Amino acid sequence: MSIVPGRSATPSTRRSRPSRKTRTDSVSRDERAVDPDGLLSPEERAWRAEQLRAQRKFARLSRRTGVA
Structure with missing residues (x-):
């Protein structure tokens, strides 16, 4: 909600950021x-x-499940 009447909190003219290739990054x-x-x-x-990616994935999974 916006404080100004008649205005939305997120303007429709707001540009989205270009998507990045997160996998290659x-x-x-x-x-x-x-x-x-x-x-x-x-x-x-x-x-x-x-x-390193496998170790990170395992650590994330173990935190989620409460193992180790």
Whole structure:
């Protein structure tokens, strides 16, 4: 609700942000996290990033279910 009569709280002219490719952003972020100096091979970096994603997913699931 708006304080001003006749106006909505969210204007219809508000532009939405362009959608981002969150999957590719998270992949590159994970790969940078496991190899900040860029010393690993691309295969090793991708493997470690996948392990990090799996660990994060497991931690999120265990918090949700109350395990561990």
